[in-house]
Amino acid sequence: MTTTISRDEVMHLATLSNLQLSDDEIASLQNDLGGILNYINQLSELDTSGVEPTYQVTDLENVGREDIVMQPKADRDALLSLAPKQKDEQIEVPKVL
């Protein structure tokens, strides 16, 4: 089975991924993603009926810790100063709508 991916699908994925791609990028991603999907399609050959999925490999379960406040490693001013734009000790962004 050969999977192809349409230009519209690439644009939909870009929206989901929050990427404003250029036209050239859309075209090359359409090609690349098609190739990658065809490669990963071989997973469908495997019989996994009755197999539980593995989400993590630590063997740890329900790791807890004392219910005390962990001191932050960086202070408020240092974190705030990383923001590209600040105003009145807050991070400034353009209007939402």
Add this chain to the structure above:
Amino acid sequence: MTTIDEYLGTSAVANVKRAIQAAKDKPEYNALLALCEERALEQASKVDSGEIKGRLAGVPFVAKDNFLTFGAPTTAASHILKDFNAPLQATAIEKLEAEGAICIGKANLDAFAHGGSTENSVFGPTLNAVDKDRVAGGSSGGSAVATALGIVPFATGTDTGGSIRQPASFNGVYGVKPTYGTVSRFGVVAMASSTDTIGCFATSASDAQLVMDVMAGRDARDMTSLPDFFEIADVKSGQKIGIIKEFMTDDVDAGVKQSVIQYVDRLKSAGHTVEEVSLPILKYALAMYYVIVPAEISSNLARYDGVRYGKRADAGTLSDLYGKSRNDGFVSENKRRIMIGSYVLSSGYFDAYYMQAQKARTLLINAFNELFNTYDVLLGPVSPTPAFKLGENTSDPIKMYLADMMTVAPSLTGMPAISVPARATDEGLPVGVQLIGQRRHDAQLLALAKSVEGAA
């Protein structure tokens, strides 16, 4: 190349100056993105005055530039973090510093550690330490090359699917990908959280053991970190070792296979038994990897949006700000992986790709565990080829991904795997042998490597 011993019991300031000079003497390799000269000398003074003592007192190292450190920006070799000055340090770095080790610089990598050649760095590729026309490997190419050139005796790296082992193999140094959870991931730029591991490059098995022992241990800031189990072990005699048939096919470079066979002879001479074993499911490991890892990448890289830190694009609205900042901030390979991740997690495709891959992962783990009922260690090459030429694989993402085919399986199973330098090919290119062990058997793998180190 240098060893840790050479730097112990001498002036830390002199050690740092020596390492920084060595780095400045070899700019053409582009192994380092920044030097932490000022901070390194400050730390060195503290070691020389006795304020900091420890097992790595005065030993210089470089950190892959996806470890948050003081003294230089942490860029992840990306546009979006180009000027990012970390407000805190990674736990692994703090543990090394607490034992007196001194970070002298930040090493080049593929942007966000996505790649197998360091050609995806926005600062340009790192050149192979042995042949400047060839790639350093990746994603931790700068760390491998800085170690191989003798700038430092060890370096930190991250390995999500081979990013320590493959460049170690390409440059002829040791590379350790530990059991998942051995070292805290706190303060390291996340790629794929279920397979990201923190490890190191070194020039001997003993040095690698020491560095891993220092970095290992439980950290309350990484709930997946394991209670410290890493201890320096003696080699067990008469081990049963399986050489993986699927990694020794005709598709593998003849010189690589010869080096592996020569290494097997060394193990046999040392009294171990080596037999061929088969893991048919390995055929699917790379496909599993390129579903699960992009899925986790698409989620982990959602945080880079130009709002709280990193480069922000000019935009009139918030949604444009996100879309433009991210598009300008990521390289093509980052975008490919984010998009694949978005695809396999989308409703309608989730079961066929993501869920199927996670179930296949269970089958892969079961297959490995079954072999470990009989065998102490599994073995094969690290990579199907020695270092390839710069530019050779950049136009075809699948071809680049295939270079990871031998390293992704231990990442998916969480098992330790190390790259051990073996005999070079006839052309003089380094080859690494991969030793894979059961979870938490990291120290035993290093002990085995150490026991046959330098044997003809």
